[in-house]
Amino acid sequence: MEEFFFVSITLAIDTSTSRTSVAIVDEGALLWHGFRDGATSHGSAVPALVSEALNRAPIIEQVVVGMGPGPFTGLRIGIAFARTFALARLIPVIGVCSLDAIASQVHEKDDFIVATDARRREVYWAQYRAGVRVEGPHVDLPSVLVERGLPVFGEGAVKYSIAQNDEDQFPDMVALVNLAQDSDFQIDEPLYIRRPDAVPTSERVK
Amino acid sequence: MKSEPLVLGIETSCDETAVGIVRGRTLLANVIASSVEEHALFGGVVPEIASRAHLESILVVLDAALKESKISLNDIDAVAVTAGPGLVGALLVGVSSASGLALGLGKPLYGVNHLAAHVSVDLLTHDEPVVPVIALLVSGGHSSLLQIDDITSSVVKLGESIDDAAGEAFDKIARVMGLGFPGGPAIDHEARLGNARAVDFPRGLTQSGDWQTRPFDFSFSGLKTAVARYLESTPKFIRADVAASFQEAIVDVLLLKALAACKKTGIDTLVIAGGVAANSRLRTLAAERCQAAKIRLRVPPAGLCTDNGAMVASLGSLMVASGRSPSQVDLEADSSLPVTSVSLN
Ligand SMILES: [Zn+2]
16 A cells, blocks of 8 residues: 655655755745756765755755766765755655656657766666656667657767757656655665676776 | 764775764764675676675664664764775765764764774774874775874875785786685685795885885885796695785885884884785784884774774864864765865865
């Protein structure tokens, strides 16, 4: 049986793309949103933005965090922060797929694809039908998406010039929080998709 | 300023996920999860595997440390975390976890130097806060001789390895000898049955000219080459003898230089810290030579020499007690933080 309860003030964090996004969402409404762009600035951006967010809403009742897929280091920063913040406040932390929160902004009747930058000339992607994920997430070369002949949205699509338009590239923070209310969309572990590069430090160039 | 601050320390700079809790100079908890077995398959630490393991383990380790210490998170005075040096992706998991905790609790955050923390752990097991000291810091990533006038603010580097770190030399030789990874404990174990005088391996940077130009620097790459060459040219080599002789060469040169630094500076206390300080031969020989030279020797128990959270907490606790200002909450991990930077702003 599903327990339904309404959590009002949510701290939402996403670090799955080059944009670090932090928001306060109150009963489905965006109370505050701050973001910083930069693929290597998640580490300082998350605490700086959360500090600002706490000035607006000192009492937080739950944390929602984007679980990717996304470049590993940035992704982990958001998840690690979200988990310990929730531990400190004794509140729940819920993870959801970040691509779903991008797809929620796309108003396409037919199938479409959301793609984010996976670096190494690849994209993380998933396919949606009427806003619902029907395939993925996967990681592939952009050419794999072109072959599908569907409209593609997201940062990865823009980067590799296969985008429908250059809007709606990043996760929508209200959508992220809404997804988290449905247990079908809750994810416990980061969506890495790729296996780690198994190169020991001793083999690396110093 | 609180004299006995309660500090939680997080360490994730390499392959151990560790949380320690101290009150003043009393150790309350020290919990470590290691991903070393996953790395052993590759013969060295794989950064991405380490980072993934940190994220998987950090909450479990935190929880275990809180249980062990019997304190409540809300009671802590500050959070301390290793901000560098180390593997950047690994450091970031610890720093983000620490800033999440600090912001969640509304407590100050101290981003501290991993190397200074190795030295400061000594204070948890030795009563008198002796300064100044000479510190020999030897680990898988570093071999340095330091002069420490105040561990919270003044660390001067006298010398360091110009090539491999001592622990790295252990790892490499262990690999050549087929002893596995990590090499330090493997060689220490193998050497117990060997003759340390069987082979006369070179002591790097100990020629008379070296004492003029680089008195406190180390070099282990020549030693590494010499061992490899010896193994190649001696088909019937005795493994235990080679391990003991190699270990003797490293330990000998570390102590020669450490004691020379004491003599040169007139400082009569030597602290040996870092993972290699767990080496049994280094501990024995250091005790003998320090006694002969009338130098007071301080070495943390072997369990506190390898990477742990208690060392981070102990440095954090000293920072709080001496009134140092905390780091910015959005501090950036610095993978190549120099040993002279004890903490980050
Ligand atoms: Zn270390």
